[in-house]
Amino acid sequence: xxxxxxxxxxxxxxxxxxxxxxxxxxxxxxxxxxxxxxxxxxxxxxxxxxxxxxxxxxxxxxxxxxxxxxxxxxxxxxxxxxxxx
Numbered sequence: 001x002x003x004x005x006x007x008x009x010x011x012x013x014x015x016x017x018x019x020x021x022x023x024x025x026x027x028x029x030x031x032x033x034x035x036x037x038x039x040x041x042x043x044x045x046x047x048x049x050x051x052x053x054x055x056x057x058x059x060x061x062x063x064x065x066x067x068x069x070x071x072x073x074x075x076x077x078x079x080x081x082x083x084x085x
Contacts, residue, residue: 015072021065033050033068033071034071034075035051035053036050036051036053036071037050037051037053037069038050038064038067038071040050040064045060046062047060047061048060048061048062048067049062049067050067050068050070050071052071052074054078059071059074069078
């Protein structure tokens, strides 16, 4: 059993973009935006969710454009901090 879990974990490490959708049957739509995974949760929340891979945080909003604007703001702040350093 442990060997099988290790094999699955290794293959998941190489997943990108829509590869994640097959692991989450409740995700109807998804995309990669600025290295964030964004998906629509139609079954539970009926909202768009964005996952920040750097902080492991999740952002949620019913409007995709507003959620992407939130992602843009986080990335803008990161780039300004990086430029100041």
